[in-house]
Amino acid sequence: MRDLKNIIEYENLLQEANNDLVRQGKADGKRALGYTCYYMPETLLDIDGCFAVRLRAPQSTSPDIATYYMSNRTCMYSRCLLERALEGGYNFLDAQMATETCTATCRFEEHLQMMDVIDNPDFFCEFIDVPFKKNENSVDHYEKQLRAHVLDKLTEHFGIDTSDEALMKAIELHNEVGRVMDEIGSYRKLDQPTITGFEFALCELVSLTCPKYLILPMLKETLEDLKTRKPDKKPNYRVKVMMAGSENDDPYFVKLVEDCGALVVADRYCYGSLPGRGEIVVKDGETPLHAIANFYLQSSQCARFMEQDSMRERKQYIADAAKEYKADGIIIEQMKFCEYWSYERLIDTVILQRDFGYPVCSIEKEYVNNATGQLRTRFQAFIENIEFKKLQDSKGGVGA
Numbered sequence: 001m002r003d004l005k006n007i008i009e010y011e012n013l014l015q016e017a018n019n020d021l022v023r024q025g026k027a028d029g030k031r032a033l034g035y036t037c038y039y040m041p042e043t044l045l046d047i048d049g050c051f052a053v054r055l056r057a058p059q060s061t062s063p064d065i066a067t068y069y070m071s072n073r074t075c076m077y078s079r080c081l082l083e084r085a086l087e088g089g090y091n092f093l094d095a096q097m098a099t100e101t102c103t104a105t106c107r108f109e110e111h112l113q114m115m116d117v118i119d120n121p122d123f124f125c126e127f128i129d130v131p132f133k134k135n136e137n138s139v140d141h142y143e144k145q146l147r148a149h150v151l152d153k154l155t156e157h158f159g160i161d162t163s164d165e166a167l168m169k170a171i172e173l174h175n176e177v178g179r180v181m182d183e184i185g186s187y188r189k190l191d192q193p194t195i196t197g198f199e200f201a202l203c204e205l206v207s208l209t210c211p212k213y214l215i216l217p218m219l220k221e222t223l224e225d226l227k228t229r230k231p232d233k234k235p236n237y238r239v240k241v242m243m244a245g246s247e248n249d250d251p252y253f254v255k256l257v258e259d260c261g262a263l264v265v266a267d268r269y270c271y272g273s274l275p276g277r278g279e280i281v282v283k284d285g286e287t288p289l290h291a292i293a294n295f296y297l298q299s300s301q302c303a304r305f306m307e308q309d310s311m312r313e314r315k316q317y318i319a320d321a322a323k324e325y326k327a328d329g330i331i332i333e334q335m336k337f338c339e340y341w342s343y344e345r346l347i348d349t350v351i352l353q354r355d356f357g358y359p360v361c362s363i364e365k366e367y368v369n370n371a372t373g374q375l376r377t378r379f380q381a382f383i384e385n386i387e388f389k390k391l392q393d394s395k396g397g398v399g400a
Contacts, residue, residue, distance in 0.1 A: 197264025
């Protein structure tokens with residue numbers, strides 16, 4: 001297939017956190033607000049006068065200094081973030097909006113708060129407490145946390161307008177970005193998808209890490225170009241797979257899978273597009289902040305929710321998404337030492353095969369992907385396993 005418009009620009013933008021569009025946003029006088037987790041609603045951070053930047057540490061090597069502070073038994077994602085901060089890579093941030101969710105990422109953000117790491121006199125770090133349940137009381141608590149530790153702090157520090165009118169404008173931007181990304185992602189559902197998993201990962205990541213008002217026109221151009229893109233006459237992949245799991249902001253990990261012959265058609269992992277940015281609807285008599293809090297808490301598919309109903313719901317969600325996107329198998333990936341996905345991956349590996357019949361490849365990986373040879377071997381074997389299963393099914397099973 002021919003190159004999609006802006007794809008090379010997206011790849012370049014993802015080479016560093018303080019990319020060209022982030023610098024332009026800062027030059028326009030807007031405040032850069034960092035975050036790491038879905039529980040910190042990007043909708044609030046994109047309020048007029050600010051823009052959200054979901055933090056990454058691209059081109060990381062060994063996080064030696066961060067390991068001294070955090071130990072080598074915490075996830076490498078959080079250590080690489082701290083290493084990048086110590087290097088000065090996040091000095092553009094005006095604030096870090098933190099969530100008390102996974103312990104290792106929380107530790108990284110505590111270091112930002114306590115060590116004076118960010119060389120910006122305006123910088124502050126603020127934490128919210130996130131509930132472990134999705135009931136009405138949880139939404140109310142979550143809403144109060146967002147008001148006290150996000151909106152009130154933005155007004156206090158930067159004079160940002162956080163009125164209902166300003167929040168409605170932020171919701172409109174969220175919904176517009178969501179519609180564009182959903183439509184781009186819908187081309188992965190075709191019998192012959194006209195966008196690769198690597199290309200979609202680039203689109204998704206720039207939508208998370210660049211000012212929305214600057215990246216949205218580029219994403220719209222990509223969407224228009226995608227509408228006339230034709231698939232290759234002969235597909236260059238052997239099977240389709242869904243990727244699910246913990247934090248993954250590395251598009252080249254997706255590319256590694258696709259280079260082995262498996263097209264990644266769906267992405268249910270942290271920094272992925274599913275469950276996505278669905279539309280936030282403000283009901284009659286409801287405040288915009290309550291609508292935002294309810295949307296993010298109810299839509300989350302995080303392994304942090306440990307009730308049996310929530311756990312079963314997550315397995316069903318992955319299986320339903322795999323069916324919707326016509327995936328032949330599922331890759332479950334987990335960042336080493338991830339406190340939540342360490343058990344979630346094990347359960348998914350069993351349940352998705354036993355109860356839903358999907359071949360599953362279970363992977364533990366580091367943030368800095370050095371074991372490409374071993375992973376390539378695993379993925380190639382998995383692809384062959386899927387092909388063998390499809391052959392068996394087409395013949396009515398073994399012995400047919």
